[in-house]
Amino acid sequence: xxxxxxxxxxxxxxxxxxxxxxxxxxxxxxxxxxxxxxxxxxxxxxxxxxxxxxxxxxxxxxxxxxxxxxxxxxxxxxxxxxxxxxxxxxxxxxxxxxxxxxxxxxxxxxxxxxxxxxxxxxxxxxxxxxxxxxxxxxxxxxxxxxxxxxxxxxxxxxxxxxxxxxxxxx
Amino acid sequence: xxxxxxxxxxxxxxxxxxxxxxxxxxxxxxxxxxxxxxxxxxxxxxxxxxxxxxxxxxxxxxxxxxxxxxxxxxxxxxxxxxxxxxxxxxxxxxxxxxxxxxxxxxxxxxxxxxxxxxxxxxxxxxxxxxxxxxxxxxxxxxxxxxxxxxxxxxxxxxxxxxxxxxxxxxxxxxxxxxxxxxxxxxxxxxxx
Numbered sequence: 374x375x376x377x378x379x380x381x382x383x384x385x386x387x388x389x390x391x392x393x394x395x396x397x398x399x400x401x402x403x404x405x406x407x408x409x410x411x412x413x414x415x416x417x418x419x420x421x422x423x424x425x426x427x428x429x430x431x432x433x434x435x436x437x438x439x440x441x442x443x444x445x446x447x448x449x450x451x452x453x454x455x456x457x458x459x460x461x462x463x464x465x466x467x468x469x470x471x472x473x474x475x476x477x478x479x480x481x482x483x484x485x486x487x488x489x490x491x492x493x494x495x496x497x498x499x500x501x502x503x504x505x506x507x508x509x510x511x512x513x514x515x516x517x518x519x520x521x522x523x524x525x526x527x528x529x530x531x532x533x534x535x536x537x538x539x540x541x542x543x
Numbered sequence: 544x545x546x547x548x549x550x551x552x553x554x555x556x557x558x559x560x561x562x563x564x565x566x567x568x569x570x571x572x573x574x575x576x577x578x579x580x581x582x583x584x585x586x587x588x589x590x591x592x593x594x595x596x597x598x599x600x601x602x603x604x605x606x607x608x609x610x611x612x613x614x615x616x617x618x619x620x621x622x623x624x625x626x627x628x629x630x631x632x633x634x635x636x637x638x639x640x641x642x643x644x645x646x647x648x649x650x651x652x653x654x655x656x657x658x659x660x661x662x663x664x665x666x667x668x669x670x671x672x673x674x675x676x677x678x679x680x681x682x683x684x685x686x687x688x689x690x691x692x693x694x695x696x697x698x699x700x701x702x703x704x705x706x707x708x709x710x711x712x713x714x715x716x717x718x719x720x721x722x723x724x725x726x727x728x729x730x731x732x733x734x735x
Contacts (some may be wrong), residue, residue: 398682401719405614408612412610412613413606416606416610417600420598420600421598423591423681424598425596425598428596430599430601434601434609436603437609438609438612438613438616441610441613442613442617442620445617446621447615448619452689455605481677510681515596518592518595518596519596521592522589522592522593522596525585525588526585527590529585529589530589530593531587532554532586533554533589533590533593534593536554536557536558537590539594541732
């Protein structure tokens with residue numbers, strides 16, 4: 374019985390993999406429904422990856438959009454459909470790293486010229502908290518975490534995030 | 544296990560996804576190797592900070608709006624892109640494939656066309672030059688001064704010019720054909 378269930382389970386996984394490859398192949402032919410399906414499956418993972426690299430919604434949103442535009446535009450060049458997820462994450466990671474460099478240059482501007490960074494940051498900290506004291510405390514803690522993450526070597530952060538994201542999609 | 548092999552297992556070890564024997568080997572190596580231990584500490588710290596930073600999920604409406612923006616931008620870029628063909632280098636040159644490869648192809652195409660044109664012009668010019676130039680080794684240039692012929696300088700040599708007779712007299716060896724190159728008071732001809 375257990376053997377049968379395991380067999381059934383592995384057969385389901387194989388079917389899912391096959392279905393997934395069919396979606397990619399259809400997207401390679403320019404099928405818009407297949408594009409939407411790929412976006413639906415991967416948008417949250419790509420968002421998490423970019424957010425972990427960038428730390429705010431506005432920059433993450435730009436990277437998510439650009440990632441899918443590049444993926445859809447270049448999908449016909451992907452020879453091995455099994456490598457789709459690694460390819461997708463690598464594009465998202467490269468764009469996030471580039472975006473961070475651009476942002477570092479932009480940060481040279483006065484703080485009031487980049488309000489979206491502050492507002493999204495505050496949105497993240499106040500979402501589930503009503504007590505103003507706790508909001509302040511959380512904000513300080515989050516600020517410290519973000520600063521610590523920003524201070525980490527880029528390569529190290531990229532390796533850990535890629536590992537985490539690949540674990541999410543297993 | 545050496546440092547390279549341990550490096551392959553560090554991230555799985557971080558997630559407690561290694562077997563008991565591998566975990567034990569990693570722990571033993573980390574106790575002995577300072578380099579791997581510092582790498583491991585760095586991964587642990589990075590992982591902890593990333594886990595601490597909660598990724599706030601955007602509102603449900605965000606995903607559809609983002610997809611609409613992607614579709615719109617994609618359509619705009621596809622319209623702006625030239626039509627693609629797979630019919631070889633000429634179509635690639637005319638219509639373009641990838642941005643960078645397209646420019647490489649165009650430049651190499653233009654260089655090969657220019658090189659062909661230069662080669663044809665140079666070949667044509669050289670062949671004309673060779674045809675015009677007298678063969679110095681076998682031809683003799685004979686210069687006939689008017690006084691040699693005993694004619695006054697004012698006499699019109701041009702009208703009395705008789706190549707065969709005059710040149711055989713002054714050259715001393717009338718071999719072959721004499722072709723006048725210039726005519727006038729100072730006559731030049733080539734004795735072939």
